[in-house]
Amino acid sequence: MDASDTEIITAIRGGDVGRFEELVRRYQPRLFATARRYARRESEVEDIVQAILVRVFQNLDSWRGDAPFEHWIMRIAVRVCYDALRAHQRNREQPMAELSEEESSWLENHASSPEDRTDDTNAARSLVARAFEELAPASRLILTLLELEDRSVREISDLTGWSIPLVKVRAFRARAEMRRILTRMGVEKYL
Amino acid sequence: MNLEDLRQKLVRSARRHPVSDAVPYAFEQRIMHAIRDAPAQDPFLPWVAGLWRAALCALAVALLSGGFHWRELVNASASAGDGVPDAELLEVAVLGDLPGFEPADPDAPTP
Numbered sequence: 001m002d003a004s005d006t007e008i009i010t011a012i013r014g015g016d017v018g019r020f021e022e023l024v025r026r027y028q029p030r031l032f033a034t035a036r037r038y039a040r041r042e043s044e045v046e047d048i049v050q051a052i053l054v055r056v057f058q059n060l061d062s063w064r065g066d067a068p069f070e071h072w073i074m075r076i077a078v079r080v081c082y083d084a085l086r087a088h089q090r091n092r093e094q095p096m097a098e099l100s101e102e103e104s105s106w107l108e109n110h111a112s113s114p115e116d117r118t119d120d121t122n123a124a125r126s127l128v129a130r131a132f133e134e135l136a137p138a139s140r141l142i143l144t145l146l147e148l149e150d151r152s153v154r155e156i157s158d159l160t161g162w163s164i165p166l167v168k169v170r171a172f173r174a175r176a177e178m179r180r181i182l183t184r185m186g187v188e189k190y191l
Numbered sequence: 192m193n194l195e196d197l198r199q200k201l202v203r204s205a206r207r208h209p210v211s212d213a214v215p216y217a218f219e220q221r222i223m224h225a226i227r228d229a230p231a232q233d234p235f236l237p238w239v240a241g242l243w244r245a246a247l248c249a250l251a252v253a254l255l256s257g258g259f260h261w262r263e264l265v266n267a268s269a270s271a272g273d274g275v276p277d278a279e280l281l282e283v284a285v286l287g288d289l290p291g292f293e294p295a296d297p298d299a300p301t302p
Contacts (some may be wrong), residue, residue, distance in 0.1 A: 020226065024219040029212035036210050046215060050225055057226045110204070111197055124204030131201075147202045179194050182201075191192055 002026075005069035009060060020057055027070070028053075031077055031113070037051045037144050041134075065152065077105035078141070078159040099186065103127050111190035121152040127185075134181045139174035146171055260284040 003011075003022065013017045028049065035048040055076050063072050099107070106123035128148075132140050145151045145159065153171075157164045182188070192200075261284035268280060279294065286292050 018223075021219050021223055024222050028214045028222075032214055033210045033212035041229035046218070049218075053222045054225055054229050057289075058229065106204075107269070110200060111192060121204050121208035124201050128201055128205035139238065143202075145221060147199075148206050160299060175195070175198070179198055182194060182198060187197065188194060190196065191197060 006065060007067070009063065011159075012057075012060060023056075024053055027073055031073075034074070034077050035081060037148065038085055039139070044084070048080060049083050052077045055080060059112050075161075078145070079161075082137060082141050083158070085140055089137055097130075100126070103130075104190075107187055107190040111187070127187075131178055131181045131185065132182075135174065135177055138170055139177050142167065142170045142174045143178065257285045260287075 005023065005026075008019050008022050012023075031049045031052055032045060035045045035052070039045040039048055052073075056073055059076070063069060100123075102123040103126055106127065110124075134144065135143065141160070142156065145156045146153070151159070153164055153167050156162070156167050160167070162170070261281050264280045264284055283294050287294075
């Protein structure tokens with residue numbers, strides 16, 4: 001039977017640093033999925049996950065066990081991802097390109113139709129990714145957590161350390177910002 | 192359909208596209224090397240941010256209370272009509288509570 005998180009952490013605190021590898025193996029898939037929502041390329045994903053896990057290790061003594069370890073590690077993950085987004089802000093890569101054929105086709109097919117279709121999620125993901133690239137870091141973080149990961153306002157408050165009213169205000173502003181970006185991308189002509 | 196409806200539809204569709212949770216081969220080995228090579232965290236680092244915030248708050252409180260105290264002295268002096276210069280009032284307002292502080296004698300000859 002697998003050891004619990006608490007047992008492994010107790011062992012690590014007792015000096016058995018090698019046990020940290022078990023925690024890494026247990027949580028790295030989830031951390032990779034999280035980091036991929038914020039990184040620009042795969043090499044950056046690995047750097048982000050490494051930064052998360054190093055910070056987890058260095059702060060293990062501060063986990064008191066009053067919340068599940070998974071919540072605690074995800075809190076660190078969100079904050080490291082937010083730091084990475086803010087670093088992107090300082091190192092913008094390239095201006096917005098025109099819509100691809102796939103993206104234009106998605107907009108033509110979906111913009112006038114009220115139903116949600118399940119086909120061609122790749123084009124939607126690509127459009128959202130392009131729009132998210134242009135968002136301010138806080139806006140992107142909020143919309144990723146709230147709308148892509150479908151988390152509640154309370155969960156987001158807990159993960160980010162922001163108050164609930166601040167989360168709501170930022171969500172409102174983020175949605176408005178995304179609408180402006182979509183307008184700049186030229187999606188309005190498909191409405 | 193308006194822009195917000197389209198935005199929500201776009202996000203709902205993107206949500207259905209799964210994000211990969213694939214892990215590079217032997218990534219845990221990389222992590223174990225990284226934690227062994229990482230410098231030990233400064234134990235005072237968590238205190239630094241808190242102390243800076245406390246220092247800024249203390250400065251803000253000092254400025255506010257000094258300003259308030261000075262205003263009180265100005266108002267008191269104006270109603271008494273003694274014509275004490277603002278600079279002297281400011282000096283007393285900010286330094287008045289310090290032990291050993293003596294306000295300058297306005298009648299003393301200037302050097």
